[in-house]
Amino acid sequence: MSVAPLAGPVAAGGEPTRGHVALRDVHLRFESGRQSIDAVQGFDLEVRPGEFVSLIGPSGCGKSTLLNVVAGFIAPTAGAALVDGEPIRGPGADRGMVFQQYSLFPWKTVRQNVEFGFKMKGVGRARREEAARTLLGIAGLLAFENHYPDQLSGGMRQRVGIVRALATSPRVLLLDEPFGALDAQTRAVMQQILTNMWQKLRISVLFVTHDIEEAIFLSDRIYVMTARPGRLKMMLPVPLPRPRDPAMTSSPQFMALRRTVSDLIREESLKAMGMELGDGLLDGLSIDARGKDLAAML
């Protein structure tokens, strides 16, 4: 079978060599009529081959925008966006994407959805069917191969979405708050599934979330963004050992990281709310944001 499903960009046994993402001094400005919005200013980001990187920040800070730059849907106003040293020129199958909204084709069955990437490459029916079934088997979805997306739960749809994005072995997987619409239990299961898959594939992942624990649990490194216009607030490595399991979330190391990230985010969220508070009022929060309406904030 020449279609090798879930074959990551790894030379057998060695370290992954492809899937390097670099954003260099990226600016993004949206012009809408008379208004212009600076969404992102001077952002630098790097995802090394096989690395799992999260992008976290307050709502509206430009996370989706940056992901769309890497996906090739938006060209940066200034700066460079590169994958493996090549400038990004548009969307392509080398970068798989999973969206927050359900994005399975409702007119295709689960298997046909997974086959889509192969079909676009011109892989013959029999071979892509076989490849899709193999993948669905790995993901535990084979029993649902002939279901239509409408017949699936939210968690299953996102699982199919991830399998579909991974099917044709992209170099980079981009995920935009993929579990945002799921309940807490499903979300935890999905996180575990994603880490397991990633560990097998050693594919580069850029993961957007606003869930702090999710970012820590999944990532090698976390980029925390400032409120709009989005800039780099801080880059944090996550030195937790792998493989990770949910028990780690109560380890002191995890708690400390969580504390750090949540302080950074809270600071930015308050800024995003545009508040001006006198010094001292926020002492208990150990942050230096300024705002007026403490009650509303807490």
Added chain:
Amino acid sequence: MSTATVLKLHGAAGTGQAAPAREGAAPAAPLPGPLPASRAAEAPARPWAALLARGPSGRAMALGVLSIAAFLVAWHLASTYRLDAFIRFINVPGPLVVLDRLAHALDNPSFVQNVLISLRRIMLGFCLAALVGVPLGLVMGRFRVVRECVFPLSEALRPIPAIAWVPMSIMLWPTTEASIVFITFLGSFFPILVNTLHGMHALDGVLVRAARCLGASERQLFLEVYLPGTLPQIFTGLTVGMGVAWVSLIAAEMISGQFGIGYFTWEAYSLIQYADIVLGMVCIGVLGLLSSAVIRMIGGLVMPWARGSAVQEGR
């Protein structure tokens, strides 16, 4: 007899042309009597589908049979006693005469000939309209420039009913046959175009982005995303378009006087073959009903995902 209601259905479909044909907007209004009001509200674009698929309850069935029977009896009495009170039944044949005529319709070579001619015109006009309207709607939805070029022209021509094109059409086309097909084409073209365009607007952009991330080329986007994604609205357009096609065809045939079932019906009046008038009417109704049933059937075949969507499985 349900002839009157079927004609009304077509008439209402005609209004779907003037107003921007939204899903469900067009044929929902003129539901026939036997259908309870609550059901009428539930059945959007395809009242007959709902009527046939759900199977009426015992009460609805009884009331339906009763009202049709009452109509037939009233008609029978009015024509037997030659009712003449503002409405004149003096020349109107009774249901028994018409029934006899219907039973022997296939022995009537002129009738069969005219039906076949009308069917051919509908096939040609409607299929041409679908072949032009659907791709044009897709391309207009995809490319802004095309939309900006075509939309104003289409909006200017759309309010003109196809029937108003009859004289112009006879001047434009070398044969009457071509001009009648053209009018049928015009009647179904705009509902198909407008609904396809509406489908393109309603298509979720994330599906397009997902496809592009999976390596879809522009051509593949059309075949794999735009077309299947707009099929529900396309079929709404086809259903409405088929209704308007019949209205336009019958009118064109009556005016131009060149064969067809519309011509047959009109001619029956001139020839004092009053039973044939009703025969023609019933035939037009049945053909209209059958042609929308065919479209519905094709729709079900090409949109299997929309069929059992109420079925919930998995966890």
